[in-house]
Amino acid sequence: xxxxxxxxxxxxxxxxxxxxxxxxxxxxxxxxxxxxxxxxxxxxxxxxxxxxxxxxxxxxxxxxxxxxxxxxxxxxxxxxxxxxxxxxxxxxxxxxxxxxxxxxxxxxxxxxxxxxxxxxxxxxxxxxxxxxxxxxxxxxxxxxxxxxxxxxxxxxxxxxxxxxxxxxxxxxxxxxxxxxxxxxxxxxxxxxxxxxxxxxxxxxxxxxxxxxxxxxxxxxxxxxxxxxxxxxxxxxxxxxxxxxxxxxxxxxxxxxxxxxxxxxxxxxxxxxxxxxxxxxxxxxxxxx
Amino acid sequence: xxxxxxxxxxxxxxxxxxxxxxxxxxxxxxxxxxxxxxxxxxxxxxxxxxxxxxxxxxxxxxxxxxxxxxxxxxxxxxxxxxxxxxxxxxxxxxxxxxxxxxxxxxxxxxxxxxxxxxxxxxxxxxxxxxxxxxxxxxxxxxxxxxxxxxxxxxxxxxxxxxxxxxxxxxxxxxxxxxxxxxxxxxxxxxxxxxxxxxxxxxxxxxxxxxxxxxxxxxxxxxxxxxxxxxxxxxxxxxxxxxxxxxxxxxxxxxxxxxxxxxxxxxxxxxxxxxxxxxxxxxxxxxxx
Numbered sequence: 174x175x176x177x178x179x180x181x182x183x184x185x186x187x188x189x190x191x192x193x194x195x196x197x198x199x200x201x202x203x204x205x206x207x208x209x210x211x212x213x214x215x216x217x218x219x220x221x222x223x224x225x226x227x228x229x230x231x232x233x234x235x236x237x238x239x240x241x242x243x244x245x246x247x248x249x250x251x252x253x254x255x256x257x258x259x260x261x262x263x264x265x266x267x268x269x270x271x272x273x274x275x276x277x278x279x280x281x282x283x284x285x286x287x288x289x290x291x292x293x294x295x296x297x298x299x300x301x302x303x304x305x306x307x308x309x310x311x312x313x314x315x316x317x318x319x320x321x322x323x324x325x326x327x328x329x330x331x332x333x334x335x336x337x338x339x340x341x342x343x344x345x346x347x348x349x350x351x352x353x354x355x356x357x358x359x360x361x362x363x364x365x366x367x368x369x370x371x372x373x374x375x376x377x378x379x380x381x382x383x384x385x386x387x388x389x390x391x392x393x394x395x396x397x398x399x400x401x402x403x404x405x406x407x408x409x410x411x412x413x414x415x416x417x418x419x420x421x422x423x424x425x426x427x428x429x430x431x432x433x434x435x436x437x438x439x440x441x442x443x444x445x446x447x448x449x450x451x452x453x454x455x456x457x458x459x460x461x
Numbered sequence: 462x463x464x465x466x467x468x469x470x471x472x473x474x475x476x477x478x479x480x481x482x483x484x485x486x487x488x489x490x491x492x493x494x495x496x497x498x499x500x501x502x503x504x505x506x507x508x509x510x511x512x513x514x515x516x517x518x519x520x521x522x523x524x525x526x527x528x529x530x531x532x533x534x535x536x537x538x539x540x541x542x543x544x545x546x547x548x549x550x551x552x553x554x555x556x557x558x559x560x561x562x563x564x565x566x567x568x569x570x571x572x573x574x575x576x577x578x579x580x581x582x583x584x585x586x587x588x589x590x591x592x593x594x595x596x597x598x599x600x601x602x603x604x605x606x607x608x609x610x611x612x613x614x615x616x617x618x619x620x621x622x623x624x625x626x627x628x629x630x631x632x633x634x635x636x637x638x639x640x641x642x643x644x645x646x647x648x649x650x651x652x653x654x655x656x657x658x659x660x661x662x663x664x665x666x667x668x669x670x671x672x673x674x675x676x677x678x679x680x681x682x683x684x685x686x687x688x689x690x691x692x693x694x695x696x697x698x699x700x701x702x703x704x705x706x707x708x709x710x711x712x713x714x715x716x717x718x719x720x721x722x723x724x725x726x727x728x729x730x731x732x733x734x735x736x737x738x739x740x741x742x743x744x745x746x747x748x749x
Contacts, residue, residue, distance in 0.1 A: 363651050368645070
C-alpha cells in the first residue's frame, strides 16, 4: 500500500460528541420554525460547519446575539466564556453546550481556584476559544502564557504558589519546558495535566506511519490548533510533513520522488475528508 | 587580581547553624565527663569533622549506638531518619538535631502526605543522608528517583496524583526535566521546589567569576553532593573546572598557560579552607 492513514486520525471523542449533539438537534427540528444558531465554529473544521449549515444551522457571532430572534444556541466544543452563556440566557436563547468533557474538566479546575491564594496560570494560545473560555472560568484571575519566553511576565517569586492548567491541544514539548521553569521560580506548583489523551494517541499513530513513508500529509482546519501542533510534532521529529485543509490543495510537486505517503488528521477533521485526500493522492501517484 | 573567590562560596545558612550549634555544645561542656557524639558526618566536610573531634566530639555510626555509653548525640544537618532518632532516644541519648531548616521544611511536606492518596516522589540521590531521612519522614511510602531514566520505575498512570519533593542540593537542570516528564504522565502533580536558594545564589556567584577566568577550582568534600553539582554546573556551562577537597591536591599541571583562576566552594566548605586554597594557587602562579 503506497498511501496509509495513521491510526487515531480524525475526530476525537469530544468532537464526535459535539457534532452528534448538534446533528441530533438539527435533524429533530427540521419541521420547526425555531431558529437554531451556532456560535462561532462548533469545531475548527470548515467542512463540518458547512455540513451543519446545510442542515439549517445559522452561524452567528457574539455580537449578533442582540440582533437576531432568540432560538436554540449551539455552543462550541472548545467551551464558551461564562459571560457569553449568561448574556445568551438573558436574551432568551436556549443553550446547547457541546463543550468537550475534557475541556470541561479544565474549566472546573480553573473555577475551583478562583478563591484560593494560588496564582492561576493557563498555558495555551491567548486567542484560542478554549483558552478564552478557561480564562473566563477563572474569573479572569488567571494569566495566560504560550511559551517559556513569556514566563517573566508572570512575575513569580519563591513565595508564590501556582496552579498550572493547560489547553487540551497544547504542544507537549513546550508544556514540559514551561512546567519545569515555573516550578523552579515558585514555592509550590500544582500542575493539572489537561492535555487530552487523544492528542498523545494521535501523535503515536502518526509517528508509527511516518517511520514507514517518504512524506506526511496532515489534514485539518487552518485554524485548528491541534492539527498545527500535530504537523509541528512530525516536523520536529525529523519527518517531512505538509498541512492541508482540503484535497484541492494537493499538488504533484509535493510527491516528487515519493513512493509512500502517510496521512493523518487533527481531532476536528472528518474521516470522509481524510478518505477524499487519500483518493486524491492515489490518483496523483498513479498518474505519474 | 589573578585569583578570585566567588561570592556566596562557602558555608550556607544551614551549615553555619549546624556547626555553631555543635561548637557551642562542645565548648560549654569542656569540663563535663558526659560523652558528646556526632552521628555520621555533621556536614560533608572532613576538615570540619576533624575540628569538632579536636573539641572532643566522638564520631560514631548508627550501629555504634548500642555499644557506647549514652550521652549527647549531635545529628547531622542533612537530617536524620525518624527511626534512628527514636532508637537513640530509647537508648537514653540526648538529641541535638542540627537539621537545616530548609531540609526540615522538605521533611514536613514529606510527612504531611503520608495519609494522602498522592504518590510521593523524592527526587534525589538514594544514598544521600538527606534523602534517606526524607524517605523515613514519608513513612517509607515515597519512591526515590535520581534521573529522568528512572521515571518508568514509578509506574505512573494518568489516574495518579503525585507529590514531588527534591533534595535541597539536587541538579536544577535534571530536576526541571523530571518535573516535566512526571507531570505529563500523571493526572495532577504537586511540585514543592525544595532546592535551596543558597544553591542558586552560589551558582550565580560562581558563574560570574567563571566568565572572567581561565580555570575554576571548586573546593569541597568528595562526598558533598552540592559541591559536585556546582562543579558539574560550571562544566555544563562550558567552563574548565576541577573539584578538590584539600589544597594538597593542587598541582602545577592544573595551571599551565593559566592567567586568572576562580575559586568557589560548596555549602559545607569552610572559608578558611577556601582561603588556604587561594594562597596555595597564588604561590603556584608566582613560582612559575
